[in-house]
Each structure stands twice: as C-alpha cells, then as structure tokens.
Amino acid sequence: MKITLSDGAQKEYPQGISVQEIIQDINPQLAKEALVAAVDGQLVDLAKKLEKDCNLAVFTFQDPQGKYVYWHSTAHIMAQAVQELFPGTKLAIGPPIEEGFYYDFDKPAPFELEDLEKIEKRMQEIVAENSPFQREEIDSKEAFEFLKNRKEDYKLEIIRDLNLPSVSLYKHNRFVDLCMGPHVPHTGKIKAFKLLSIAGAYWRGIETNPMLQRIYGVSYPSQAELEDFLKRMEEAKKNDHRKLGRELELFSFQEEAGPGLVFWHPKGALIRKIIEDFMKDLLLKNGYDLVNTPHIAKINLWETSGHTEFYKESMYPTMDLQEASYQLKPMNCPFHILIYKSKLRSYRDLPIRMAEYGTVYRYERAGVLHGLPRVRGFTQDDAHIFCRPEQMQAEVLKLLELTGLVLKIFGFADYEINLSTRPQKFIGEIPEWDNAVSVLKNALDEFKLPYKIAEGEGAFYGPKIDLSIKDALKRTWQCTTIQVDFNLPQRFDLNFVGPDGKFYRPIMIHRAIFGSLERFFGILIEHYGGAFPLWLSPVQLVILPITDAQLEFAQKLKEQLQQQNLRVKVDERNEKINAKIRDAEVEKIPYMFIIGKKEIENKKVSVRRHGKGDLGVFDLDEIIKKVQKEIEERINN
DSSP states (O other): OOOEEEEEEEEEOOOBBBBHHHHHHOOOOHHHOEEEETTTTEEEETOOOOOOOOEEEEEEEEHHHHHHHHHHHHHHHHHHHHHHHSOOOOOOOOETTTEEEEEEOOOOOOOOHHHHHHHHHHHHHHTTTTTTOEEEEHHHHHHHHHHHHTTHHEEEEEHHHHHHHHHEEETTTTTTEEOOOOOOOGGGGOOOEEEEEEEEEEEOOOOTSSEEEHHHHHHESSSHHHHHHHHHHHHHHHHHHHHHHHHHHHEEOOOOTTOOOOOEEEHHHHHHHHHHHHHHHHHHTTTEOOOOOOSEEEEHHHHTHHHHSSSSGSSSSOOOOOEEEEHHHHHHHHHHHHHHSSOOOBBGOOOEEEEEEEEEEOOOGGGGGGGBBBBBEEEEEEEEEEOOOOOOOHHHHHHHHHHHHHHHHHOOOOOEEEEEEEOOSSOOHOOOOOHHHHHHHHHHHHHHHHHETTTTOOOOOOOOEEEEEEEOOSOEEEEEEEEEEHHHHHHHOOOEEOTTEEOOEEEEEEEEESOOOOHHHHHHHHHTTTTTTTTOOOOOOEEEEEGGGGHEEEEEHHHHHTTTTEEEEOSSSSSOOOHHHHHHTTOOOOOEEEHHHHHHHHTTEEEETTTTEEEEEEEEHHHHHHHHHHHHHTTTO
16 A cells, blocks of 8 residues: 655555654654654554555644643543543543643542642553553443443543444553543653643533532653743743733623623723734725624624624524514624625735724633633634736735745744645535645745645645744744635625626635734734833833923923824822833833933933833934834833
8 A cells, every 4th residue: 555645755565554653764753753653644652553545644742742642641541640640530631732631520520739649650650560452442332331330420421422323532551531632652652741730620611510629730851842832831830811901901701791701901991002003004905905894794794704603602692683683793704705895806916905803702612711821702804815817926925925924024023834735525626625724835935935735634625824932932833814705605605707798706814913802812822921012012211300390391291202103101100210211111111211300401301111221311203203213112121
C-alpha cells in the first residue's frame, strides 16, 4: 500500500503495519517525539494498523494536535489516581483545554487543596509504570452494561446521547474510560505535570444539573517547560483582564442583567471606539463597504442558512410574534448575503467586500462563561467577500497583508498559522476544495509565512486559515480566521452575471481579524498588563498641579492639549504631589505633566512616563510634539 506523507513524498509498506513502525522507518528521532498521527485527516493512535493507501501526518508536542493528545492522556492518568485514592468517585468528562486539561468528578465530599498533592504523587507512580494506552471498540450495549456495573452514571448518559452501534473504551494500567481518543502510546510519555486548582462545574454546563468538582492541571515533556509555564501563570494572575478591567474601570458584568453580558464603562467604551474607528478607516482605504444589519430576523432565514440545523444549541429561543417567529442572530453572514442579493450582480461588480461590527448573541452555558473571551453577547469584526473564483487568490493575499498590518499595530508580531483542509464530511465538489486549499497555501507561501497543515480540520463548508497570536506572556490566542465557504452561496442561490450573460456562483470568504472585540480587548488588557500604548490609552496624559495655585494654569493647559486632540485630565484633588503621582501610576496613565510655580514661570513642565519615572523638564511645545509623534507612529515605549 502507498503512504503519502505531509511533504508529498510517497512510500510503500505492507498492509497491517502500524503507524509507529512507519514513523520509525521514516525518522527514528521523530519516532521518539511522536505522540499522535492523522490518517486521511483523522487523528489516530500510533498503534493503529494501516490496511490501505492513505495520507499520513505525524504530530509532536510542538503541534496543537500533539498538545491536545498529551493533555488528554494526562487527564486520564489523573482520573485513575483520583478513583484509586477516593473510591466511589464517579467520572464525568476530562478534556484538554487551551493550555492544560481538567476532569470533572462526582465525589461525595469536596476535594481539599492538600488532596492535589496526594493525587500528583499517585500520578507519578502511574507514569512510572509506563502502561500502554489501549483502544477497544465494543458494542454500545456491552459498554453500557460494563459501565453500569461500575456505577458510572455520567458515562451512561453519554452513551445514550451518542446512540451509536459501538463505542470505544481506552484502557491503561487498571483504569478504563469511555473515550474517543486518541492517546499517547503509554503513560511514561507524560514527564512533568502540575495540578493547578479545584473549581465547581455543572454537569454539561447546565445550571439545573448536578454540581461536580473540577480539577485543572497541565503537563509538559520536561520540567523546564513546566516551570516556565508556572512562571507565566503567576504573571498572568497579575495581568488577569477581569481583575484589571475592574481596577481600571473598563468593563463589568452585572448579575442583575444576567451572566455573560458585558457592560462597557466610559474608559473601556472609549478604547473600543478608538479601535473601531481605526479599523473602519483602514477598511474603507482597503476597498471595503461598511454595513449595519438588524439584531433579529425571521426564523426562516436561519433555516435557510442551516443554523437551526447545525447551531441550534448555541442559539437563543425563538420569539413568537403575531406575524412570525424571530431569532436573535448568532452570526452576521446571512444578513450580508441578503444585501448581496438585493440587486442583480455583474462580474464587473466583484469583488464585493462587506464589513460590519455586528453584535451577535449565543447561548453559552453558564459553566463555560469566562470573562471577555466567552460571553453571550459580543461584537464580531466581521467581513464577507464575494468574488469570482479567479479573484480568490488576490483576495486572500490582501487579507493576509491587512491582518499582518493590523496585528503589528496592536503589538502582535509573533503568531502561529494553521491551514485546515477537507474533513471527512463536507459539501461541495472535491476539485473546488482542492483549488481552494491550493489558493490558501499559495497565498501563505507567497508571504513566506510559516504554517502547519491541519489535515481534515476544515469546516464542513470549506477550508480555512486560522491565525493564533502570541502575547507578552507567550500564550497563544486564536484570533484571525479566513474561511472559504461553498455552503451559503449554494443555500441562498447566490449568483452573478458573467461576461457571456450566464449566471455563475460567487465564492464567499468569511474573515475576522480580531474574532470578537470583547475577546480581543481581553487579550489586549493582558498583553499590556493594562498599560495600553499611548494611542489606545483612554487618558493619555494627566496634569498634576502641585498646589491649588496652579489649578487655573492646569485647566488652560488641558484645553490647549485637547485642541491638539489629546485625551487629558487634571487631578484637582487636594492631595500631595507624591499621592497624585502614585495614583496616576496605578491608573497606568502614560504621561504625567507636573506643574509647580517654577514650571509656570519658565513655561515648562516636569514630565513623568508610566513605568519609567522622571523624564526631566521640557518646553511645552517640545513635549507636545514628542507625544503627538508617538501617537502618530503608534509607538509603545
């Protein structure tokens, strides 16, 4: 049989050979580091035996797929340790998350913090046993009886909901769990780990379900990597956007209004306006049309788009009114499509680029809400491009160029890129998919951007590029997405008139650079530790009069600076100057102009910079020019 590798090379092997044996033959060093593989886009264990021609991709801990499996396997080891130390504990779910893993347990008595140390010690013993992870596919009824005997009520509910003829169990050591997998080859692969915290979590995130106990943890292939993560965690606690958002009066959540709904306070709303205005101006310069669309629409629209079929669990209940049933929008796409369809389009009209800061509503379960990154109402920096097939390459190149520019301006120069290809279930024709993947790949190659192929991880409606930024703490955040869509143009019967007078189907590209303003704002807060660059800071400059005798001069200076489009305030409090400086530092205001009797006489100001201290005495015109230049150049000093 022929095995096609990620680089396009092909090798022949006998049927029945395992993935691990193939990797060993290809690259013995890679075989030591390999954790999981993808066969025709489907993640599989390295012990998987191959029987036919296929595409093979191999992943290590450096790949998202490798981390996913590594953390998932560690969650299983933790679950074994918990059940052995605390008999009678029932298992719920134990998935990998953005950085680490958790497992939810139903345990009669609460976990104590000192229990984490006991669990870690038992985990170390399990790892030392070097037991293989073994997959077993069995009849669902047999699995149900097996888990029923073990009184694993939550696993029984999962089997009922799956409603499949067979399911898979994973075994290692003396532990068995209902699991799709895959897993690392053996427990000995897990080298360094730490259990981080205990939290409560409703079963399946539904408030009316039982409250479970969740243990969070993380693991790495080396102690050094683990220690680096723990240092970053400590720094992240200081920079937590929820803590800083409250301290800097940027935003809040109000229980009276309901969870997951953001209240933008004046300073936060001002930063949001600065971001939106900057982006809208940039989009207009790049050939976009700005649109605004409603927050609700008739349910028929969402039936046509397929959202009621594929996305119903994340949509709010319908509102039944006299003339029809309406639905809060979870996406902006169908609205932009209706604008496209509002008139007959010619091939000369394309490409059409529609952009909107559209607020959408998704019913996230209470158990998964998490500050700004996971909310129920949020604003997408959404855009949809309708183009001819031959224009797709140029449009993707423009999108990559625009994305790079925007992220650099906001302070993100380091990122990871994944190109996700055709999954097993897809719509459209294979030649269309192959062409779209080729277009995305060629665009990335032209920009010389390093990327990884995520085999089979595209959406069912088309391939995509996902870009994850790295913040100041080296954490990765998935933001930008560029997605080709074969589905919606077909569902809504979109077309344009070609030069021959015939109708043709346009290509639709979804794109968001920030993902959502709320999530990106949370990332910005933590990236800068709340000390925003000068151009983004809600208050760019505070004037600090030493005594009340300088108040009148300070107010006139404030008016002068405001006329220069600077955001300024005066600290009029009857406080000592050191207290005013300290409070300005706490507020993270970039510049402080200190005004005393001597400064007024000499028409100068003493200048301090947040985090840097005293910069010296400046002529007013000189320092104003310096501040304005910094804003214009968007320098973050």
